[in-house]
Structure formats: structure tokens, C-alpha cells
Amino acid sequence: MRRTKRHTLAALTSLLLVIVLLTGCGGSGGSNNAGANEPATTDDAGSGGTNDAAGSDGANKPAEKQTLTLMVGNTGTTLEALKNVAAEAEKKLNIAIEFDIKPDGTEGDNLVKTRLATGDMDDLLVYNTGSLLQALNPADNFLDMANEPFMTDVMDAFKTVVTIDGKVFGAPVGSSSAGAILYNKKVYSELGLKVPTTWAEFMDNNAKIKAAGKTAVIASYKETWTSQLFVLGDYYNVATQVPSFAADYTANKAKYATTPEALRGFEKTAEVFKAGYMNKDFLATTYDVALKMLADGTGVHYPMLTGGLDTIMQNSPDKIGDIGVFPIPSDKAEVNGLTVWMPSGMYINKNSKKIEAAKQWVAYFVSKEGQTAFSSKVKAAGPYVIKGIDLPADSYEGVKDMQPYFDAGKTAPALEFVSPVKGPNLENITVAVGSGISDALKGAKDYDKDIEKQAQQLDLPGW
Numbered sequence: 001m002r003r004t005k006r007h008t009l010a011a012l013t014s015l016l017l018v019i020v021l022l023t024g025c026g027g028s029g030g031s032n033n034a035g036a037n038e039p040a041t042t043d044d045a046g047s048g049g050t051n052d053a054a055g056s057d058g059a060n061k062p063a064e065k066q067t068l069t070l071m072v073g074n075t076g077t078t079l080e081a082l083k084n085v086a087a088e089a090e091k092k093l094n095i096a097i098e099f100d101i102k103p104d105g106t107e108g109d110n111l112v113k114t115r116l117a118t119g120d121m122d123d124l125l126v127y128n129t130g131s132l133l134q135a136l137n138p139a140d141n142f143l144d145m146a147n148e149p150f151m152t153d154v155m156d157a158f159k160t161v162v163t164i165d166g167k168v169f170g171a172p173v174g175s176s177s178a179g180a181i182l183y184n185k186k187v188y189s190e191l192g193l194k195v196p197t198t199w200a201e202f203m204d205n206n207a208k209i210k211a212a213g214k215t216a217v218i219a220s221y222k223e224t225w226t227s228q229l230f231v232l233g234d235y236y237n238v239a240t241q242v243p244s245f246a247a248d249y250t251a252n253k254a255k256y257a258t259t260p261e262a263l264r265g266f267e268k269t270a271e272v273f274k275a276g277y278m279n280k281d282f283l284a285t286t287y288d289v290a291l292k293m294l295a296d297g298t299g300v301h302y303p304m305l306t307g308g309l310d311t312i313m314q315n316s317p318d319k320i321g322d323i324g325v326f327p328i329p330s331d332k333a334e335v336n337g338l339t340v341w342m343p344s345g346m347y348i349n350k351n352s353k354k355i356e357a358a359k360q361w362v363a364y365f366v367s368k369e370g371q372t373a374f375s376s377k378v379k380a381a382g383p384y385v386i387k388g389i390d391l392p393a394d395s396y397e398g399v400k401d402m403q404p405y406f407d408a409g410k411t412a413p414a415l416e417f418v419s420p421v422k423g424p425n426l427e428n429i430t431v432a433v434g435s436g437i438s439d440a441l442k443g444a445k446d447y448d449k450d451i452e453k454q455a456q457q458l459d460l461p462g463w
Contacts, residue, residue: 064094066357069122071100071115073108078126078174078344081377088373089364095357097124116141123352124361126173129161129345130417133169142169143348143355150363155406158385161342161417170345171366175380178325178338178402179233179414182302182309184294185397186322187214195326197333199268202301206277209300217272218299219282219434220290227430229303230272230328231265236339236412237330238262246418252455252462257444264331266440266447269433283435288315295319303328305341307381309396325398327405337410338402342417343385420458423450 070086072079079099086097100122102108109132115121116136125142127133136142145151146168151159154172162170181202188195191212196202206216220226238245241261248254256262272278279285279299291308293299295316302308306325313320327338346365348358364370371389380391380399383406391399405411416422426447433443455463 065090065096066094066354067096067098068124068354068358068361069098069100070124070126071102071112071122072126073104074101075104077378081174081374082126084377085365085370085373089361089370092369093357093360093364095361097361112136119351121349121351123349123354123358125347125349126344127347129158129170129342130413131420131422133162133345134164134420138164138169138347139167141347141350143350143358144168145171145348145362148359148363150359150366153387154366155385155387157340157406157409157411157413158342161413162345170347171362172343172385173346174343174374174378175384175399176343176382176402176406176411177306177341178327178382178411179229179235179305179341180303180325180327180338180402182294182304182306182398183324183326184297184300184322185324187297187300188324195324196329197336199329199331202329203271203275206272206275206301210277214297215279215293215299216277216301218285218290218293218302219273219278220285220287220302221283221431221434222286224427224431226287226290226304227269227434228427229305230269230434231426231430232414232416233303233328233339234265234268234330235415236327236337236410237264237335238415239412240335240337241330246415249415249451250419250421250455250460252452252460255444255448256451257441257448263440263444266430266433266443268328269430269443270436270440273434273436278434287311292316294323297322305381306398306402309381309398310379313379313396321397323396323398325401337408337412338405339414340382340411341414420460421451421455423447423454425450 070082072082079101082097083099086099090096102111112121112125112127113136121141127136144167146166151168151171158172158176159168162168187209191208193205193208194201196205209216238259238261242254242259245254245259245262254262256266279293285293287308288311290299290302290304291311292315294302295312296319309320309323312323327336330336346362348355348362352358365374366386368388371384371386375384375392380395382399383391383403391403429438429443429446429450432438433440438446452463
């Protein structure tokens with residue numbers, strides 16, 4: 001990736017040749033020999049300049065095709081969607097993308113860290129936002145995009161999870177998702193129920209659903225990670241009522257057990273069990289079975305990430321239109337919004353030799369044209385976090401239910417996106433609370449202890 005002396009000499013020779021041709025022939029053919037690593041236009045940062053590059057005569061394209069490398073994982077449909085964007089961007093910008101596929105999970109994380117440490121990172125990287133981004137020392141490795149025109153329409157809710165010390169390092173890749181209540185709209189209509197805006201209203205609906213002979217709240221504790229949603233998805237309610245919680249929690253100044261608003265997530269987990277609203281076989285029920293119950297209407301509420309809509313579409317496509325989404329209710333109607341899991345970020349390698357071309361490409365990617373190319377290959381699990389990028393008409397009904405909360409600014413990133421602290425045993429603790437083995441306060445105290453271990457391992461100040 002580094003330019004050698006031979007490459008520099010070749011570039012200088014090419015430049016002299018261009019000057020000669022321009023002098024003798026008026027420049028009609030010289031543009032094809034312009035410097036290989038610099039775009040021919042200076043308007044490379046804003047989406048307006050990027051879209052101008054679409055001219056059929058190629059007037060604003062770099063004189064010679066450039067190639068950027070982009071590292072991304074291979075899970076889901078993101079890679080295929082990015083390939084579609086790359087094909088369109090190459091036509092518009094004369095910038096090609098060479099994909100560098102990384103492993104997923106810990107192996108992939110280690111590869112990213114190694115590449116950054118050795119100075120061998122690609123020009124562009126698609127990677128996590130939030131606490132995992134913080135672990136990459138972004139100020140040393142990624143370009144600050146805070147003042148780039150193409151970031152103007154990126155929503156502040158997303159910028160929050162890629163901002164460190166006032167610098168904004170990433171652009172969004174894909175849609176958001178939420179931790180919420182997936183519910184069966186058809187059953188709601190049959191029973192004359194309204195979407196609740198308070199926890200009391202939610203519990204009243206549960207009582208009516210149980211009386212109708214259906215499971216009010218589906219639990220799938222066979223897969224323990226699914227037990228966490230009443231705690232994790234309740235974070236909007238915590239952040240709205242205690243805005244300093246994330247910072248205080250990270251600094252060891254706030255605890256779940258001693259913050260009533262945070263404790264409520266554990267209490268809600270316990271309350272639905274105590275009221276008998278869960279399916280009797282909740283300890284043996286899997287995620288897929290739970291979603292099938294929801295789709296069939298034998299179960300009516302499922303606290304879950306909205307990515308579950310994809311599974312319903314795969315397994316019960318004729319029922320996907322029956323599934324809606326509403327936030328995990330707080331105790332106050334005026335506190336009513338979604339806890340959002342933000343998409344991955346796209347980062348520009350600060351040490352790339354092709355930063356201007358990389359900025360052009362990212363500008364195209366976040367433009368309406370680029371987002372249209374992307375969304376044509378991947379189904380949204382939530383609203384997009386770029387202003388003016390609307391959900392397609394064929395989006396899931398549940399996803400459409402989420403849009404008003406985004407429009408009204410009633411969203412908050414999940415705690416894991418704004419704090420590096422998340423204890424590894426939360427799913428086991430919430431299974432115990434949700435099974436009646438532990439009460440809510442004990443569960444919160446157990447989690448506070450779990451957090452302490454994690455924070456000390458991270459060597460965070462105050463721990």
C-alpha cells in the first residue's frame with residue numbers, strides 16, 4: 001500500500017507527460033494520465049460533490065481509476081449490500097473497492113487490532129460502534145469526520161456512539177434496531193387492546209390476554225441471552241429520567257441496585273413472572289419457537305430485539321404483517337421511547353494514502369443514491385439514522401411502528417453504546433430473576449458485582 005521511489009518517479013514522469021500534452025494539444029487526451037492517487041476534483045467531501053460525479057461524461061471523476069480497500073465481516077447481508085453500493089459508486093466516482101473480508105467475533109476483533117497496530121489497516125473499515133470502538137484508540141487510527149459536509153444529515157443519536165472527545169469517527173452502515181416489545185397486532189385488534197404507554201397499561205393488557213387463554217408474555221430462557229430485554233430495552237426510560245446515569249455508572253458513581261429507575265428493569269422482569277403471564281415452558285422455549293408463538297398469535301408479547309422480524313419473515317412470511325413494535329413502557333406516559341441498537345460504523349483509516357478518495361466514497365455511501373443501493377439488498381430492522389432516508393414502502397410493519405419515535409427524537413442508544421461496562425453474566429442473572437429464583441433487588445446487586453469485575457479488568461478510573 002505504500003508508495004515506493006519507483007512509483008514516485010513514475011508519477012512525476014506521467015505528470016511531465018501531461019504538461020507536454022496539454023501544452024501541445026489543448027489537453028484533450030491528457031486527463032487520463034493524471035496522478036493515480038489524487039482525485040481530479042477538489043469537491044470530494046460533500047454529498048453534493050459526490051452526486052455531481054455521476055455526469056455521463058465523467059467530468060468530475062478522478063482522471064485515473066483509484067482502488068480503495070475496505071475491511072468488513074461476512075455475516076448477514078451487509079457485504080452483499082456494500083458490493084452493490086461499490087458497483088454503483090465505481091460508475092459515478094471512478095473509485096473501485098477491493099473487499100478485505102475479516103472473520104467475525106473475537107478473531108475478527110483481534111485482526112483489526114493487529115492491523116491497526118502494524119499500520120496495515122485498509123483504507124476503510126466497517127466495525128462496531130460504542131464501547132468496542134473506544135477500544136481501538138480511534139483518535140490515533142481514524143479520521144475525524146465531525147466537520148465533513150456528508151455528516152450533516154447523520155442523526156445525532158448515531159453520532160453519539162461514534163464520538164469520543166468531541167471527534168466523530170464513523171458514518172452509519174445499515175439501519176438501527178431496537179430492544180422493545182414485539183406484539184401481535186391481530187390479537188390486539190381481536191381483544192380490543194390499545195398500545196400501552198405505561199407499565200400499568202401493559203400489565204392490564206397482559207391480564208386481558210391471559211383471560212383470553214393466550215400467553216401474554218413469551219419467554220425463551222432456553223437461550224439465556226433472550227432474558228435480558230426488560231433490563232437492556234428499558235434504558236431509554238433510565239436515560240430520560242436520569243440523564244447522568246451512563247457517565248456515573250461508568251465512573252462507579254451509580255449502581256443498578258441503588259438507582260430506582262435502573263432497578264425497574266429487574267423489577268419488570270420479576271413482575272411478569274410473578275403475575276403468571278409467561279408461557280409455562282419458558283425454560284425450555286427457544287428463540288425460534290418464541291417467534292413462532294408470536295407469529296401464530298398463541299403468544300402476544302415478546303420482549304426482544306427487532307432483528308427478530310427477519311426470522312419471522314423467514315419462517316412465517318404470511319404472518320409478518322401481523323407483528324408490531326412498541327417501546328418497553330415506563331411508569332409515566334410522558335416517558336415513552338425506544339432503546340436503540342445502533343448500526344455499525346464506517347471508518348476512514350487516518351493513515352491511508354487515499355483519504356480524499358475515501359471521503360468521496362463515504363460521501364456517496366451516505367447520500368440518498370448510495371443508501372438506495374444499499375437498502376435494495378438488505379431489509380431494515382429499524383429506521384435509518386440518516387435524515388431524508390425513508391424506510392422503503394415494503395418495510396416490515398413493526399419497523400414502520402418505530403419511525404415516529406425517531407422522528408420525535410424519542411430514542412436513546414442502548415447503554416452498551418455509551419458505556420464500556422457490561423457484565424458478562426447479565427443473562428444468567430435475568431434468568432434467575434425471571435424464574436423467581438432471585439428477587440429483583442438481589443438480581444440488581446448481583447449485576448453490580450458482575451459489573452465491578454468487568455470494570456476492573458478494563459482498568460477504568462474509579463474502580
